[in-house]
Amino acid sequence: MRRKAGLVLLALAVFCTALSPLLRWYAFPRLAKVPANEYQTMVLEAKDATLLDYGTMTARTVPRITIVQTLKGNVEASERIERTAGRDVVVWDGLSHVLGPDGAMVSSVPERYIFDAHTQEPVHATGEAVDGDPVRREGIEFKWPFLTEKRDYQYFDAQARSTAPIHYKGTRDFRGVPVYYFEQTVPWTKVPMPRTLPVQGITRETVAETGTTRWYTTVRRFWVEPLTGAPVYGEEIHREELRGGTLLGDRDKVTAFAGHVKMREDYIEHTVALVKHNRTLVLLLTSYLPWGFLTLGGLLLALALRLEARGRRPAGPAPDTARPAEPVSA
Numbered sequence: 001m002r003r004k005a006g007l008v009l010l011a012l013a014v015f016c017t018a019l020s021p022l023l024r025w026y027a028f029p030r031l032a033k034v035p036a037n038e039y040q041t042m043v044l045e046a047k048d049a050t051l052l053d054y055g056t057m058t059a060r061t062v063p064r065i066t067i068v069q070t071l072k073g074n075v076e077a078s079e080r081i082e083r084t085a086g087r088d089v090v091v092w093d094g095l096s097h098v099l100g101p102d103g104a105m106v107s108s109v110p111e112r113y114i115f116d117a118h119t120q121e122p123v124h125a126t127g128e129a130v131d132g133d134p135v136r137r138e139g140i141e142f143k144w145p146f147l148t149e150k151r152d153y154q155y156f157d158a159q160a161r162s163t164a165p166i167h168y169k170g171t172r173d174f175r176g177v178p179v180y181y182f183e184q185t186v187p188w189t190k191v192p193m194p195r196t197l198p199v200q201g202i203t204r205e206t207v208a209e210t211g212t213t214r215w216y217t218t219v220r221r222f223w224v225e226p227l228t229g230a231p232v233y234g235e236e237i238h239r240e241e242l243r244g245g246t247l248l249g250d251r252d253k254v255t256a257f258a259g260h261v262k263m264r265e266d267y268i269e270h271t272v273a274l275v276k277h278n279r280t281l282v283l284l285l286t287s288y289l290p291w292g293f294l295t296l297g298g299l300l301l302a303l304a305l306r307l308e309a310r311g312r313r314p315a316g317p318a319p320d321t322a323r324p325a326e327p328v329s330a
Helices: 002-031 075-085 204-210 265-312
Strands: 039-053 058-073 089-099 105-116 153-157 162-174 177-191 213-225 230-243 253-263
Touching: 002 265, 039 230, 039 265, 058 253, 075 089, 153 177, 162 213, 177 265, 230 265, 253 265
Parallel strands: none
Antiparallel strands: 039 058, 039 253, 058 089, 089 105, 153 162, 162 177, 177 213, 213 230, 230 253
8 A cells, every 4th residue: 555655656746847847848938928919008208398399390398298109909910910920929009199288199100010929029911010111020129028038139119110239238126026127229310200290281291392301319218027028117218300301491400309208107007016917927837836846746756755665664573472381380
C-alpha cells in the first residue's frame, strides 16, 4: 500500500514539474493577447497652450486644449484579415479629436492600426491608414509587447507617417507600479495637413494651393508597465507651425499649436487600476503558477522518496512469544 502511494505521488511530482515550464514557455505566449473587441477612451489636456485661429490666421494663448483619443476593436475586420494572415490579428479603429477651449472641433484624425494580437507587430493589410492616407507601419504604436525589454524600440509616428527609435531611459515607479520610461524626440518634420479643419471652406487641398506647409516637432514620453506592455501614463511636448505660402501673408511662419499635452487625472487613475489588474493575470502565468507547480512538484517528490525508503526498510526480529516453562516441584 505504501509503495502504491509513493508511485502516485511520484507521478504527480513529475506532472507538476513538467507543467511549470509548459505554463511559462508554451501556454503564456499563446494565451497572452490583446482582445479583438477592445474599446478604450483617453482624454489628454494641454493647459495654457497656443492655438491658431484659422479665421484670422493668428496664434493666441488659450486656457485649455482637450484631445480625446478612442481605440475601438473592429472584430469583423480582424476576422477577415485572420483568414489570410494565418494568425491572431487585432484591428483598432482610432480617432484623435482635438477640441478648443470653447469645445469646438480643431481637428479630427481617424486611424486604422492592424497588428498581431500576441506580439504587437504590425500586420500589413488593406485599410491600414492614417487620416485616409494608406501607410505601411514598421514598429509598435500605442502598446509595447508583453514582457517589454530594457531596450530601444521602433515606434511609428502617425503625424509624420514614419518610424524612429523610442529610447529606453530606465526603470521608475509610477504610483506604486514599476515601469520602464521611454522617450522619443521627433525633430522638425514636414507633415500633411489634417483633412478635417475647423473653418468651412479651408481644406487640405486649398491650403496646398497656397503653398503653405505644416511642420511639427514633439518630445514623446511613455511610462510602460513591462509585464503587460501597457503605458500607464504618457505625455508630449508638442509644437506645430504653418510655414510659407500666400496664406500667411508677409509672415514666414505662424504657430498652429504649442503645448504640454498630459493625460487627465481621472484617466490616469483608471489606467493605473486597469494595468494593475492585468499585471496580476500576467504574473499568474509567468511567475506564480510556474513557481508554485515547481515547488509543489519538489515537495511531492520528496514525500514519494520518503515513502519508498520506509517501504524498503527491513523488518526487525519477531518477538519471542513462547511461554517460559513452569518450575517442577518435588
